[in-house]
Amino acid sequence: MNISNFKGTDMQLSGERIKVTYKIFGEEEEALKMAKDICLEDTIGLPENLIPGNRISSQIKGTVDSLESPESEVYYAVVSFAVEAAEGELTQLLNVVFGNLSIKPGVQVVKIELPESLLSLYNGPRYGISGLRKLLGIQKRPLLSADLKPIGLTSEELSKLAYELALNGIDIIRDDHALTDQTFAPFDERVSMCCEAVRKANSITGFKSIYVPNITAPYDEIFLRAETAKKEGAGGLLICPGLTGFDAMRCVTDDINIALPIFSHPAFLGSFTVGPDGISHSVIYGQIVRLAGADVTIFPNYDYSFSINEKDCREIVSSAKDPLGHIKNMMPNPIGSAGLESLHENVNFYGNDVILQAGRDLYQNDIGENCIRYRNTLLGIVRK
Numbered sequence: 001m002n003i004s005n006f007k008g009t010d011m012q013l014s015g016e017r018i019k020v021t022y023k024i025f026g027e028e029e030e031a032l033k034m035a036k037d038i039c040l041e042d043t044i045g046l047p048e049n050l051i052p053g054n055r056i057s058s059q060i061k062g063t064v065d066s067l068e069s070p071e072s073e074v075y076y077a078v079v080s081f082a083v084e085a086a087e088g089e090l091t092q093l094l095n096v097v098f099g100n101l102s103i104k105p106g107v108q109v110v111k112i113e114l115p116e117s118l119l120s121l122y123n124g125p126r127y128g129i130s131g132l133r134k135l136l137g138i139q140k141r142p143l144l145s146a147d148l149k150p151i152g153l154t155s156e157e158l159s160k161l162a163y164e165l166a167l168n169g170i171d172i173i174r175d176d177h178a179l180t181d182q183t184f185a186p187f188d189e190r191v192s193m194c195c196e197a198v199r200k201a202n203s204i205t206g207f208k209s210i211y212v213p214n215i216t217a218p219y220d221e222i223f224l225r226a227e228t229a230k231k232e233g234a235g236g237l238l239i240c241p242g243l244t245g246f247d248a249m250r251c252v253t254d255d256i257n258i259a260l261p262i263f264s265h266p267a268f269l270g271s272f273t274v275g276p277d278g279i280s281h282s283v284i285y286g287q288i289v290r291l292a293g294a295d296v297t298i299f300p301n302y303d304y305s306f307s308i309n310e311k312d313c314r315e316i317v318s319s320a321k322d323p324l325g326h327i328k329n330m331m332p333n334p335i336g337s338a339g340l341e342s343l344h345e346n347v348n349f350y351g352n353d354v355i356l357q358a359g360r361d362l363y364q365n366d367i368g369e370n371c372i373r374y375r376n377t378l379l380g381i382v383r384k
Contacts, residue, residue, distance in 0.1 A: 013059045017080035018118065020097050021111035024075045025276060031075035034107055035064045038079050042099040060085060076110070083114075088121035090247045090292060098279060109279045112287050119325045123254050125295040127261045128328030129321075129353050132295055135235065135261065136171055137208040141382045142347055144374060145172035145333065146358040148179060148194070155185045159193035161367070166201035166209040168371030172355060173198060174238055175214035177265045181225075187213070188228055195233040210235020212263055215252070216243050223251075226258045236261040236295075242268030246292040253293025263333070264294035274307045281312040286319020289330070296331045296355060303345070304336030310349070317350065331355055340374060344381045352382060 022038060024031040039062030040046065062085075065078040086093040098109050125131075133139060146165050148158045158179075165173045173194070181187040191213045198211040215225040215237050222244060226237055237260050241249045253262050266285060272278040279288075285299040297320050300306035302313045313334060320330040332354050334346065339359030346356055356378070362370045 013082050013084050014117070016083045016115040016117055018083055018086060018093070018096065018115070019065065019078055019080045019111075019113040020109060021113075022077045022079060023108040023110050023276075023280075024077055025106045026073055026075070028069065028075070030106075031069075031077065032064075032067060034104075035067055035075075035077035035079060037104075038077070038101060038107070039063060041101050041104075042096050043081060043085050083118045086118070088118070090122070090250055091245075093118075093291075094246065094288070102278070105277055108277055109283050111280075112283060116325055119327065122250075122291050122327065123293060124290060124324070124327035125262070125293055125330055126253055126259060126328075127295045129331050131328070132261055132331055135208070136210065138171065140352055142350070142352050142378060143171045143331070143355040144169070144358065144378055145174055145355050146170045146362055146371075147174050147176045149176040149363075151176060151178050151182070152184060155190040155193050158185055158190055159197040162194040162211055163197035163201050164368050165371060166198045166207070166211075167205060168368045169205075169207065169375035170358065170371055171207075171209055172212060172236070173209060174212040174263065177214060177216070177238065177240055177267045179214055180216060181221075187225055191229050191234060192232050195229075198235075199233060212236040212238050212261075214238040214240075214265075216240040216265075216267075219244065219248055222248060223255070223258075226252055226255070226260075230258055230260060234260065236263055238263045238265055239294075240265045240267040241289065241292060241294075242266065246288060249289075249294065250292040261295040262293055263296040263298060264289040264292070265298045266300065270300075270306075280315070281308060282315035282319040285316045286330075290320060290324065290327060294330055295328075296333050298333040298335055301334035301336045301346070303342055306336055313349075321353070333357065340370075340377060343374070343377050347378070347381050 024034050044061050062079050062081045065080050067075055067077045069075045081096055086096045148161055162173045194211045198209055211234055213229045213234050215222055216239055217225055239249045272284050273281050285297050289297050299316055300308050302308055302310045317332050320332050335357045339361035358374050
């Protein structure tokens with residue numbers, strides 16, 4: 001048997017293309033070689049001289065649409081792929097864009113463009129910004145969130161903390177991303193107690209604060225935990241797609257029996273963005289999590305000890321909010337800010353459509369008083 005004897009598919013493909021912009025580091029010759037390699041690596045999988053027949057080469061193989069250099073030893077290559085290479089699977093789309101290519105140095109994904117025919121196969125966020133605001137009964141101002149921590153508190157202690165946070169004006173009370181199903185705070189017990197605590201606080205204040213448990217888990221547990229959270233009255237679900245997989249998050253989002261806002265947490269995704277290689281912040285925290293259905297994208301803020309700057313954060317916000325066919329927008333949620341004194345700067349930077357995270361100073365001294373201080377400070381600086 002000789003592979004050259006095969007002809008490949010005779011199916012006439014649609015001609016519609018997925019366009020991906022890659023940032024490539026090196027001299028022009030190296031950049032062009034890498035761009036051509038991208039066309040083959042995650043589509044055909046063989047060198048061009050081994051491709052049987054013209055059909056595969058002309059239809060399946062990627063093509064270099066452009067190669068430009070805005071600065072020395074930096075090139076931007078736009079490579080397009082047949083939509084049929086990805087079909088309607090998010091997993092395969094990511095594989096085409098950056099599968100084996102992720103093993104190679106010197107290249108970064110900076111933009112993904114999908115034709116409407118492919119975009120229409122994704123539902124995206126169920127709520128979006130307006131839906132989340134409606135759920136919380138907050139029309140304009142930035143939202144305020146806080147995490148349940150430290151890890152090691154019992155379910156009872158966490159529920160008392162959740163009550164205190166909700167009672168004193170925190171809109172979104174979230175599990176810390178490291179809080180799962182530990183013996184000191186088992187998932188079912190913790191979720192039941194925290195949901196009840198937030199309900200009790202809301203009955204006193206008239207607010208619509210929500211509790212968002214972390215359902216990051218082995219795949220066969222994710223839906224069981226989501227269903228438990230829904231039954232107990234959770235107001236949203238936290239998922240770490242870097243641990244579960246992006247498509248697992250999409251499956252939860254699309255499940256009409258769950259139908260809760262999804263908060264995407266960046267745990268385990270940082271290695272894609274910390275260096276010049278990999279995937280840009282705007283693609284991984286913006287475009288990909290939006291396709292996977294997150295209503296809220298949590299990402300590191302520029303004013304903390306993370307490898308991210310103001311430009312990166314602006315690009316994430318653009319990817320979260322810019323028009324994308326029928327796909328709803330996402331609420332940005334930068335984390336890691338210094339604390340109360342950073343609220344004014346962050347409102348000026350992000351505007352009103354943002355979730356601002358209470359910093360570590362929330363947990364110093366009286367937590368209730370600190371919550372009130374955060375809320376009153378925020379109300380005083382809301383952008384008109």
